[in-house]
Amino acid sequence: MREVKHFIAGQATRGAATRDGDIYNPSTGQIQATVCLGGATDMQAAVDAAKKVQPEWAATNPQRRARVMFAFKQLLEDNMDELAALLSSEHGKVIADSKGDIQRGLEVIEFACGIPHLLKGEYTEGAGPGIDIYATRQPLGIVAGITPFNFPAMIPMWMFGIAIACGNAFILKPSEKDPSLPVRLAELMLEAGAPEGLLNVVHGDKEAVDAVLHHPDIKAVSFVGSSDIAQYVYSTGAANGKRVQAMGGAKNHGIIMPDADMDQVIADFSGAAFGSAGERCMALPVAVPVGKATADEFIGRMQEEMAKLTVGVSSDPDAHYGPVVSAAHRAKVESYIEMGVKEGAELLVDGRGLSLQGNEEGFFIGPSLFDKVTSDMQSYQEEIFGPVLQVVRAENLEEAARLPSEHPYGNGVAIFTRNGLAAREFASKVNVGMVGINVPIPVPVAYHTFGGWKRSAFGDTNQHGPEGIKFYTKVKTVTQRWPSGDVDDQSFIIPTMK
Numbered sequence: 001m002r003e004v005k006h007f008i009a010g011q012a013t014r015g016a017a018t019r020d021g022d023i024y025n026p027s028t029g030q031i032q033a034t035v036c037l038g039g040a041t042d043m044q045a046a047v048d049a050a051k052k053v054q055p056e057w058a059a060t061n062p063q064r065r066a067r068v069m070f071a072f073k074q075l076l077e078d079n080m081d082e083l084a085a086l087l088s089s090e091h092g093k094v095i096a097d098s099k100g101d102i103q104r105g106l107e108v109i110e111f112a113c114g115i116p117h118l119l120k121g122e123y124t125e126g127a128g129p130g131i132d133i134y135a136t137r138q139p140l141g142i143v144a145g146i147t148p149f150n151f152p153a154m155i156p157m158w159m160f161g162i163a164i165a166c167g168n169a170f171i172l173k174p175s176e177k178d179p180s181l182p183v184r185l186a187e188l189m190l191e192a193g194a195p196e197g198l199l200n201v202v203h204g205d206k207e208a209v210d211a212v213l214h215h216p217d218i219k220a221v222s223f224v225g226s227s228d229i230a231q232y233v234y235s236t237g238a239a240n241g242k243r244v245q246a247m248g249g250a251k252n253h254g255i256i257m258p259d260a261d262m263d264q265v266i267a268d269f270s271g272a273a274f275g276s277a278g279e280r281c282m283a284l285p286v287a288v289p290v291g292k293a294t295a296d297e298f299i300g301r302m303q304e305e306m307a308k309l310t311v312g313v314s315s316d317p318d319a320h321y322g323p324v325v326s327a328a329h330r331a332k333v334e335s336y337i338e339m340g341v342k343e344g345a346e347l348l349v350d351g352r353g354l355s356l357q358g359n360e361e362g363f364f365i366g367p368s369l370f371d372k373v374t375s376d377m378q379s380y381q382e383e384i385f386g387p388v389l390q391v392v393r394a395e396n397l398e399e400a401a402r403l404p405s406e407h408p409y410g411n412g413v414a415i416f417t418r419n420g421l422a423a424r425e426f427a428s429k430v431n432v433g434m435v436g437i438n439v440p441i442p443v444p445v446a447y448h449t450f451g452g453w454k455r456s457a458f459g460d461t462n463q464h465g466p467e468g469i470k471f472y473t474k475v476k477t478v479t480q481r482w483p484s485g486d487v488d489d490q491s492f493i494i495p496t497m498k
Helices: 040-059 062-078 080-091 095-112 154-165 180-191 206-214 227-239 262-278 292-306 327-343 397-406 420-429 465-471
Strands: 002-004 006-008 011-013 019-025 030-037 122-128 131-139 142-146 169-173 199-201 218-224 243-247 253-256 286-289 346-349 368-371 388-391 412-416 434-437 473-481
Touching: 006 040, 006 180, 019 080, 030 080, 040 131, 040 142, 040 169, 040 199, 040 206, 062 080, 062 095, 062 154, 062 180, 080 095, 080 180, 095 154, 142 154, 142 206, 154 169, 154 180, 154 218, 154 465, 169 206, 180 199, 206 218, 206 227, 218 227, 227 243, 253 262, 253 397, 262 292, 262 388, 262 412, 286 292, 286 397, 292 346, 292 368, 292 388, 327 346, 327 388, 397 420, 412 420, 420 434, 465 473
Parallel strands: 002 030, 142 169, 142 218, 169 199, 218 243, 253 286, 253 412, 286 388, 368 388, 412 434
Antiparallel strands: 006 011, 006 199, 019 030, 122 131, 131 473, 346 368
16 A cells, blocks of 8 residues: 655655554545654654755855746646646545645745745945944744645645745645645655755654644744644744744635625635535635525525536546545534534535445535524534535624624635625725635735634734745844944943934
């Protein structure tokens, strides 16, 4: 059986791993490979490898570092089909969705190709008599990323693309559910010209995570995953003196105003609520139609649209979405559907019990739709992370806007309307980090920045864009003077710019 190993110092290795995890094919439900699960000893090996190459890499001028990123970008494009197939085989998302996963990561690599410009510092000539001041950004050294199963290409590249371009060495701890694609990315980075040990991959579970959080030589940690673990990563990492950004869960709302283009709304919700089996932190699992007529029309048309959706194996080009990642996750999603029923929500479409002929053991869930969900229901308050759409009816925009603003999560929100003033007011006041106006999944482009509010994010720095440059560097400010004559005796006076 195929074995997925760590990638340390440019080599595949089991290291000191004594445990293994199973890797499933979600479409068949069968084990297809194993992954070695490492801990502190393997993390130390990765740190040692990174230490050997990071100083020289940091001293490499930004233009040459950018050339490696350009070469890596080209390799991603050249190997897109292979990478997408590998990703789909372990995650379960359909090939087109896997290519989108890779493409959004690739766009951050494109942004990182501009690192010579992005690292330009500040300079003030004549800040005082004969005094100039300049500030530069320097890499932190060795940094790490802990990434989730749902985007095994995009999120690692969000992290290591910026970090490496800035002059750091990077250690990646990907999800053990779909670890092969992250290893392949590290192999391609090596092929692109990065030195051995610059990008290392260490597999594992909580033991590996704790090894990252407690290692004194790892200066910063970026995390994406569930909110409870994000809070743990943030508090533990910060307590150990690390810079930490930890992105958590979400419960994104889509506000549907009476004047919205309902054709577009139905199409957008179909993709945003059910695409990738709902396993996206920027999915749109809550619809908030304003007014009874809007709600009734949305419900009726959404049911018709859902009947057209095809659930299939990840390699099926006609499937709209594939299986969820594991049997345990399928059971979790189905338990939330049962919870909603018990809480009194009206289950209009029940996706439980879906079985595909020839793939009866696959981890499939059909699309589900709830009406008359209320804000006090546990199934509404918590993240389901599956193909389940909940409808919470509102009488007016003020009531609708309170729902995402008061929800414990604050990742993304969307409003569908033709009224520019209403959209502007909503975007300005809603208590959520990312807002879409007639855009169902408002993930910013690579040269802006990604991050939610409230329990969707811990730390004060967002992912990629200018915030990514800030996170992976530290500022050094130099004040210089070149005296040309006598120097005043001011040894005991605080320097001023008279």
